[in-house]
Amino acid sequence: MKDLEIICQSQELKLHPDKVAYWPAAKTLLVADVHAGKEHILGRAGISIPAGISEDTLDHLFALVDHYCAERLLILGDFTHGYHTRDEAWIKHFYDHLAQHDQLNVQIVAGNHDKHTAKRLLDKDVVWIPDCLVEPPFVFTHIPKPDERGYVIAGHLHPAYVIQNNSKEKLQAPVFWFQQSMGVLPAFGHFTGAGKIQPETTDRLFITGPDCVIDISGVTASLR
Amino acid sequence: MPDKTKQPRRKSKSKSDCTTENDRASSLYTKTYQWFDDNNWTLFEFQQKAWDAWHQGESGLIHSPTGSGKTLAAWLGPVQHAAAENVKVSGLNVLWLTPLRALANDTCKQLQQAADKLTADTNVALRVETRTGDTSSSKRAKQKSSPPFALITTPESLSVMLSYADGGKSLSKLHTVVVDEWHELIGSKRGVQTQLCLARLKKLCPQLRIWGVSATLANLDQAMDTLIGHQADGRLIQGVIPKSVVVDSILPQDNQRFRWSGHLGVELVKQAAEVIDGASTSLVFTNTRSQAEIWFKSLLEHKPEWLDSIALHHGSLDKKLRQAIEDRLRTGDIRCVVCTSSLDLGVDFSPVDQVLQIGSPKGVARLLQRAGRSGHQPGAVSRVVCVPTHAFELVEIASVRSALEERRIESRRSPLRCHDVLSQHLVTIALGGGFEEAAMLAEVKTTYAYQSLSNDEWQWVLDFITRGGQALQGYPQYHKVVLSDATYRVKDKTIALRHRMAIGTINSDAQINVVFQRGKRLGTTEENFIARLKPGDIFQFAGKRLELRRVADMTAYVKLASGKKTGAVPRWWGTQMPISTELADSVLRTLVEWKQKTASAPELDCVGSMLELQQQWSVLPGPNDLLIELIQTREGYSMFCYPFAGRLAHEGLAMLVANRLSAKYPLTVTLQINDYGFELQCAEPIDVCEDNLKELFTADNLVEDILTSVNSGEIARRQFRDIARIAGLVFQGYPGSSKTTRQVQASSGLIFDVLEKYDSGNLLVDQARREVLEQQLEIQRLKQCLLSIKQRKWHICTPERLTPLAFPLWAESVQSQTYSSEKFQTRVERMLGTLEKAAAESLD
Incomplete structure (x- = not known):
């Protein structure tokens, strides 16, 4: 497992193959689109998905917090998947983790999936940010759209890219996508799916593999 | 009648x-x-x-x-x-x-x-x-x-x-x-x-x-x-002995060098139009819906005056549109209908006096059935005119004719032990008054499909419908079927409603309605096709040029496009049918007969020069030969292999060989298949001696090796789509409420991944693998193919350029699959390297 250091707006960011970014200057772990509890939403609808996926996802997330010794966890929206009830096991699991990390500052930017119940369920120990968080040089939000107050860091798109060379070989994987005025993180949740993106030649693109992150920014240029 | x-x-x-x-x-x-x-x-x-x-x-x-x-x-x-x-x-x-x-x-x-x-x-x-x-x-x-x-x-x-x-x-x-x-x-x-x-x-x-x-x-x-x-x-x-069927074909003009690859065949549209002109009512069968759209458009471009007398009919068009066309067929008030298998069945359209088949007929029985849609007049014979889409299909046409003459017709068999269908049926019966376990098991076992159902499988299915199986133990609220007084019943009204809506086993994916802004419905298309379009883009659908206006609530609003710009044609998801064993065998026999100059058919004369080239540059295989061609192209090194076993068996075979090859040393292989053979493409040369190759093609450890390849490939996930829907694992939503149900729609691919990871004993995942083996890859046919390959004479050729057999595989680029045992980083860097090299070359 090796992360990749990049510079964005003169700030160092470490892009991790497990689809989080660490911002050392602020000791902050950035993550987007966790979609915790998704299996419960499906299970309630009679769709039989194994329990325990969200717990695994959260274990994984806090392991990364420990890995970087992060002091703040900033979730860029869609922490939850929909209408959740308090008896869902992952909620207790989340609070167990918070109890073990009592120094950790957890901030969640509300995403479109969070609107139903997330705030109601997770009031204590968690700071909810309804729209966006401005921390120069960045503006942290869920849905990427240019913002004059700073460089936007967001999620929502679950970006993935397909590398295709001139033979028939294709390779698709989640990417960190840094455009002119905003950067989009890949989705963290295991059970979330991906959206294929079509970057511009000026964009920077970092593809995530099983154990590394690779700068493939050149790919978009060589395709033209 | x-x-x-x-x-x-x-x-x-x-x-x-x-x-x-x-x-x-x-x-x-x-x-x-x-x-x-x-x-x-x-x-x-x-x-x-x-x-x-x-x-x-x-x-x-x-x-x-x-x-x-x-x-x-x-x-x-x-x-x-x-x-x-x-x-x-x-x-x-x-x-x-x-x-x-x-x-x-x-x-x-x-x-x-x-x-x-x-x-x-x-x-x-x-x-x-x-x-x-x-x-x-x-x-x-x-x-x-x-x-x-x-x-x-x-x-x-x-x-x-x-x-x-x-x-x-x-x-x-x-x-x-x-x-x-x-x-x-x-x-x-x-x-x-x-x-x-x-x-x-x-x-x-x-x-x-x-x-x-x-x-x-x-x-x-x-x-x-x-x-x-x-x-x-x-x-x-x-019943009565079937009426005779005449198979004709449209031959490319002598001076026209007919394409070696392709699947549209529209270059023959002029001749096809003449054939259609010669009869009062024709059915033009295509193999896919997009091909139907394209042929309809081409015929109309060629004969604009047919606007009112030609129609398009396929499964994604609105029911009312289709009904109107069927009515016109019945009365004979139409010159030509371009259609897919949507018109394979049905009451007789007596006025139809001619059938055209675009592209490979794929099977003897299939062509027979399609031909039977014509010629209901007394004493009439059924006549079918085949239109090849590439040169080698002419050999197929000649072969299907001789197979028909000798009445070599295919079998059809029932799938066995489908757990998804059984789960659905048991919930149905639990709703309809309930069932007792022993009696129900005995009843199920009287069917051909479930005669060999084991007790374990039965228990699993019962567990699945009552508790959601292993997977759902964390959800107390999930009980589809409840056991009370030794009877299994459904008590929850929502589950009952949802189940009745989901009954059915025809696959359908998330579909977007295509509707005119004023409200007239044209049909449906797959979501990911519309997703690639922007408002203002032009596309071809229902035989019309449409401009996308907006997409809202699973509906694409369109208007007729103005101007001349042409647009994309949607591609519908669906697996292509393989050529049948009977027809493939017949093709090989035809090739031998051509070599021995004992076959005579106008189609063979037409492709004679191409067959001669194949013979000159390489070998023209017969039933007792296995031809392997190793060819270096600009893209890398390719191995072409032609067992003539149909695209499904070839997919399995290609996966097997690719997997065995990549187990030996790290490499990335891209596979391409068609009905005649397959291509493996690598960045480095493939080890070539006959002994090495024979090891790759052995039938030993077939099932284990192929399961490994299935696991590392996309194919089981693909198969899982249908299974998940039938067993109620994915919910398609209520009609008209698609937006609100989006949250509970997860793609079957994601569910497959999750089940594989968290519920390894899940029989539906198992079934997906089994279906991949039995139906997708036709493992029996694959096994026979491997055994017969062993007995055949091996020809390993190294032609200097792409042969007529290799060309269609090389030229095809959709649906290729990649296998890789290379490290992610090595692979990405190699791919970037070739891209950069290509970019540098294009600048020179």
């Missing part, structure tokens, strides 16, 4: 020959004979046999070509019985299952007409009605309170009927089920669903007679066992 023009006069001897000695029996037939005589119809021996067998309480299968009177053979037994004086008719007596909902209304008219004739001058009135997904609820209620004599329905609607608690009561007078076009159902999961429903009906009505009507298949005995249950006795009734 009371079509006066169709059948010549009855031979006078048939009446005395076939009637049983029994007086009562002969009196049963009086009116029937009278009716046939009045219309100057021939009474065929098989019809008499079918009626006799029915009156003796037997079940069985009637096979006969379309338009030979098999409907009357199956239908008149019950009618003769009901029309007899001492019989009192009450309740629903006959169920008539049809594979296509669209056929129900026509069949209904036909059956009603026959019933009216035979009951004229009696005080019996036999009502025939339909019940499909389109039937209104008030009509259904009426059918419940005052049941018709016969009901025409689909397997899905029958399932829904069984899901109502009073279903058993309304079916208590049932004595006959007729399954129409059984050959269409038998090989599919809908056929399995039919088998389960029939087992249920037999339980409800022990005296039930089950009759199937089928076109010719190679395995008719098995087809009958599958229909009536593997323990029951049945009568196989052979």
Whole structure:
């Protein structure tokens, strides 16, 4: 497992193959689109998905917090998947983790999936940010759209890219996508799916593999 | 089929020959004979046999070509019985299952007409009605309170009927089920669903007679066992000898160098239009919906004056549009309909006098069926004109003709032990009054598809429908089926509603409605096609050039496009049919005969120069050869291999070889398959000596090796789509509420990944793998292929350029699959390297 250091707006960011970014200057772990509890939403609808996926996802997330010794966890929206009830096991699991990390500052930017119940369920120990968080040089939000107050860091798109060379070989994987005025993180949740993106030649693109992150920014240029 | 023009006069001897000695029996037939005589119809021996067998309480299968009177053979037994004086008719007596909902209304008219004739001058009135997904609820209620004599329905609607608690009561007078076009159902999961429903009906009505009507298949005995249950006795009734079929083809012009690859064939549109011009009504069959759209457009561009006399018909078009076209076909008020398998079945469109097949016919039976859609006039032969889409297809056409002449026709077999269909059926029965475990298991095991179901599998399925299986133990709120007093039932109303909506086994993906802004509905297309378009983009759909205006709530609003700009044609998801073993064998035989100069067909003369090139540059393989070509191209090193075993077996074989190759040393292989062979493309040269290759193609460890390749590939995830939907793992949403249900829609691919990781014993995942092996990759055919390859003579050639056989594989780039044992980083860097190199070259 090796992360990749990049510079964005003169700030160092470490892009991790497990689809989080660490911002050392602020000791902050950035993550987007966790979609915790998704299996419960499906299970309630009679769709039989194994329990325990969200717990695994959260274990994984806090392991990364420990890995970087992060002091703040900033979730860029869609922490939850929909209408959740308090008896869902992952909620207790989340609070167990918070109890073990009592120094950790957890901030969640509300995403479109969070609107139903997330705030109601997770009031204590968690700071909810309804729209966006401005921390120069960045503006942290869920849905990427240019913002004059700073460089936007967001999620929502679950970006993935397909590398295709001139033979028939294709390779698709989640990417960190840094455009002119905003950067989009890949989705963290295991059970979330991906959206294929079509970057511009000026964009920077970092593809995530099983154990590394690779700068493939050149790919978009060589395709033209 | 009371079509006066169709059948010549009855031979006078048939009446005395076939009637049983029994007086009562002969009196049963009086009116029937009278009716046939009045219309100057021939009474065929098989019809008499079918009626006799029915009156003796037997079940069985009637096979006969379309338009030979098999409907009357199956239908008149019950009618003769009901029309007899001492019989009192009450309740629903006959169920008539049809594979296509669209056929129900026509069949209904036909059956009603026959019933009216035979009951004229009696005080019996036999009502025939339909019940499909389109039937209104008030009509259904009426059918419940005052049941018709016969009901025409689909397997899905029958399932829904069984899901109502009073279903058993309304079916208590049932004595006959007729399954129409059984050959269409038998090989599919809908056929399995039919088998389960029939087992249920037999339980409800022990005296039930089950009759199937089928076109010719190679395995008719098995087809009958599958229909009536593997323990029951049945009568196989052979119908009339099929009318002769003439296979013609459109040959590319002499001076025209015909393409070696491709799948559209539109360069022959001018000649096709001439052929269409030469007949009054033609059906133009294509192999895919996009091909149909493209051919429709091309024909119209070539003959703009046909605007009002040419139409397009495929499964994604709105029902009303299709209905209108079918009506015009029936009256002959149309010159040409470009269609897909959507018109393979159905009542006879008598005015059709010619059929065109664009692209490979894929199978002998399939072409026979399509050809049979024409030539219903007395004494007419069925004529089918094949239009090749690339040069090698000409060999296929010549081969299909000789296979037809020798009557080498394919078999169709029922899938076995489908857990998804069984899960769905058990919930259906639990809804319809519930079931007891032992009795239900015994009932299920009477079907052909589940005769070998193990107790473990049964327990798993029960567990799955009651507790959601292993997976759902964390969800106390999830109980589809509840066990109380030794009976399994469904108690929750929402689950009941949702289940009835989901009944059915035809796959359908998330579909977007295509609608004009004023509201007229054109049909549906797959979501990911529309997702790639922006408002203002032009695309081709329903034979029209459309401009996308906006997309909202699963609906794409469009208007007719102005200007000349052409647009994309949607591609619908669906697996391509493989060429059948029979046809592939025939192709190889044809090649040998061509070499020996014993074959003569205009198609072969036309491609003679191409076959000679193949022979010169490499080898032209016959049934006893295996040809492998190693060719270096700009993209890398390719190995082409031509077992001629059909695209499914080739996919398995290519995966197997790729996997074995990548197990030896890290490399990335890209696979491409077609019906003749496959291509493996690598960045480095492939180890070439014959011994090495033979090791890659061994049949040892076949199942283990192929499972490894299946696991590392996309293929099991693909197969899981259908399974997940049938078993109720993905929910398609209520009609009209697509937006609010988005949250509970997860793609089956994601579910597959999750189940694999968290619920390793899940039988549905297992089933996906098994289906991949058995249906997707045709493992039996693959195994036979590997064993036969071993015996064949190996030709390993290194041609300097792409041969006529290699070219179509090389040129095809959709649906290629990649296998990699390289490290992610190495692979990304290598791919970037080639891209950068290509970019640098293009700058020079």
